[in-house]
Amino acid sequence: MLQVKTSSGLWETFCAQILAFLKADLVELVVESDLVRGFRSPDSPALWIRDHSDIMRGGKYLEPDVLSAVNCFANMQAANGRIFDHVLTNPGKNSAERENWEKWVRVPVEADVEYRFVKAAYLAWQASGDIDWLRGMLPALERALTYTHTHSLRWDKQHNLVKRPYTIDTWDFDYTAGRAEWLNFQITEDTFWGIFHGDNSGFYEAAQLLAKMYHASGLNSDACRWQDVALGLRTRCNELLFNGSFYTHFFKLTPVTIAGVDETRQLSLSTPMAINRGLATHDISVAILKEYQLRKKSTGAFAEWFGIDPPFPDGIFGDDKLTAGTYINGGVYPLTGGELSRAAFEHGFERYGYQTLEQYRQMLADTNATYLWYFPNGDPSSEESSTSPEAMPTDGWGSSAMLYAFVEGLAGIEDLEHSFRKVRCSPRWVSADEEQVSIKVGYAASKAAFGYRFSHLKEESKIKLIIESEDSDVALNLLLPPGCKCTSLMWNSVPSDFELRRVQESTYVCTEKNVKSQAEIEISYVKI
Numbered sequence: 283m284l285q286v287k288t289s290s291g292l293w294e295t296f297c298a299q300i301l302a303f304l305k306a307d308l309v310e311l312v313v314e315s316d317l318v319r320g321f322r323s324p325d326s327p328a329l330w331i332r333d334h335s336d337i338m339r340g341g342k343y344l345e346p347d348v349l350s351a352v353n354c355f356a357n358m359q360a361a362n363g364r365i366f367d368h369v370l371t372n373p374g375k376n377s378a379e380r381e382n383w384e385k386w387v388r389v390p391v392e393a394d395v396e397y398r399f400v401k402a403a404y405l406a407w408q409a410s411g412d413i414d415w416l417r418g419m420l421p422a423l424e425r426a427l428t429y430t431h432t433h434s435l436r437w438d439k440q441h442n443l444v445k446r447p448y449t450i451d452t453w454d455f456d457y458t459a460g461r462a463e464w465l466n467f468q469i470t471e472d473t474f475w476g477i478f479h480g481d482n483s484g485f486y487e488a489a490q491l492l493a494k495m496y497h498a499s500g501l502n503s504d505a506c507r508w509q510d511v512a513l514g515l516r517t518r519c520n521e522l523l524f525n526g527s528f529y530t531h532f533f534k535l536t537p538v539t540i541a542g543v544d545e546t547r548q549l550s551l552s553t554p555m556a557i558n559r560g561l562a563t564h565d566i567s568v569a570i571l572k573e574y575q576l577r578k579k580s581t582g583a584f585a586e587w588f589g590i591d592p593p594f595p596d597g598i599f600g601d602d603k604l605t606a607g608t609y610i611n612g613g614v615y616p617l618t619g620g621e622l623s624r625a626a627f628e629h630g631f632e633r634y635g636y637q638t639l640e641q642y643r644q645m646l647a648d649t650n651a652t653y654l655w656y657f658p659n660g661d662p663s664s665e666e667s668s669t670s671p672e673a674m675p676t677d678g679w680g681s682s683a684m685l686y687a688f689v690e691g692l693a694g695i696e697d698l699e700h701s702f703r704k705v706r707c708s709p710r711w712v713s714a715d716e717e718q719v720s721i722k723v724g725y726a727a728s729k730a731a732f733g734y735r736f737s738h739l740k741e742e743s744k745i746k747l748i749i750e751s752e753d754s755d756v757a758l759n760l761l762l763p764p765g766c767k768c769t770s771l772m773w774n775s776v777p778s779d780f781e782l783r784r785v786q787e788s789t790y791v792c793t794e795k796n797v798k799s800q801a802e803i804e805i806s807y808v809k810i
Contacts, residue, residue: 283724283731284343289717296643297688300681303652304341307678311371313354313384320351324654324677325668328370331355331395333679335402340682342409346726349415352403356422358386363429365399367392389454390469393436393446393481396426397488404491409725411701417499423492430485431511435469438535442518444481448474448532450590451550453610455599459538465600474536479529480552482519486512487559498699516561524566527573528553531590542595549573550590551610551618557625567629568786574622575634583658585641587619588612609668613655616642620683627691630786632713632761635691642684651675693721701730702751708759708790709736709747722750747803754797759783759790762807772804
């Protein structure tokens with residue numbers, strides 16, 4: 283469920299379009315007689331745990347079956363904890379295969395699969411609230427992260443960080459210096475090794491989520507163990523990879539020089555994800571957001587949501603189609619834009635977060651289509667221009683990231699556990715100049731829901747909020763207009779204590795209370 287009504291009338295269509303894209307991206311497979319439902323990649327008909335885990339951030343509002351995909355990948359987990367990338371039961375659109383066999387694939391160079399599996403399980407539990415299912419899933423989640431944390435192909439013992447072959451960001455082919463005739467997905471004795479920030483931010487988040495799931499299951503010692511792992515990695519990763527402005531794309535363990543690109547300037551797709559996953563401190567987040575704002579002004583691209591910028595030289599990864607500005611080699615991704623918007627809302631760049639969302643909203647309004655990536659001039663990708671077998675106009679990976687930014691960033695409804703039992707409510711509508719908003723979000727799996735009605739009475743210098751929830755512990759963090767401070771907060775007509783929190787130049791009024799059924803809040807403010 284996602285119900286929205288705004289004074290501008292703009293965001294209702296935006297949300298409806300994205301939900302329609304996500305509905306079109308649902309796939310059904312039958313695996314060992316079990317029906318499996320999940321969200322597919324926009325460039326492949328297979329069910330990838332990678333895409334599914336990210337798309338679930340929006341898909342949880344419309345899809346009641348949130349467990350079968352996680353169960354399916356858990357059932358096929360290797361004894362050492364490794365998780366498969368994807369499964370399909372019919373040949374792809376342009377495949378020469380004719381068999382309708384069940385095919386499971388793990389791309390060897392990828393180090394991100396296990397942490398995405400953990401994230402998918404967390405989102406499934408969040409939307410379903412099924413604690414018995416979660417307790418049964420914990421051993422598989424433990425094995426998955428332990429695999430990344432210990433296996434010689436995934437963990438660098440010198441730096442105690444996740445490692446991988448030299449790929450472009452989180453993508454699945456690596457640099458071979460011309461040794462492979464085409465894209466290479468296999469690890470060999472000649473592999474160029476290094477440390478990529480996205481693997482480590484993803485592992486950090488997954489370890490924290492696993493700790494949260496252990497805590498919810500009453501296993502506090504296991505929760506503390508994984509939280510310690512996460513915090514140690516965070517310190518080491520930030521010390522090694524943050525270069526003062528953003529995260530170094532690839533810290534080389536195997537010496538290699540690629541002529542024709544300044545690798546010290548390469549800003550890559552997973553950078554804003556490091557903010558939203560919690561790896562980046564607030565100061566690091568601010569530096570990254572400022573860097574993106576600089577790139578927006580300096581690159582000449584229609585949006586600063588790059589796969590990587592500057593790109594690598596044409597064709598050096600083994601496919602002539604991978605020219606500068608194409609696909610992951612410098613293409614523009616709504617996935618990056620959604621992550622960037624969410625990060626901006628969280629770290630005091632609310633207007634920038636809104637402007638990013640608004641740019642994407644206008645793209646959807648003009649075309650009613652969304653693609654995995656675009657050329658820097660704004661042209662969408664196509665099957666002919668991509669190394670991918672398909673180019674669907676219903677990209678769920680990017681559109682769900684934008685919906686994530688809308689719900690948790692602009693609307694500010696963030697479920698901190700499951701079933702909206704604990705909610706961080708941070709309405710930021712003043713950044714979008716919206717005066718009247720009604721929003722309600724709910725999980726299709728559990729029917730749990732949370733919503734509010736927001737009114738900004740500018741002439742009276744007041745903001746009114748009516749929160750509706752069955753039973754939620756609510757941490758209210760409401761964004762005030764620029765240059766203002768709160769003078770009083772009334773909760774159900776009773777004066778309430780509050781705190782003012784500064785985030786960069788922004789001011790939030792904060793309080794915490796339980797809401798059963800409904801609560802009415804009135805905030806008065808004055809110009810400073």
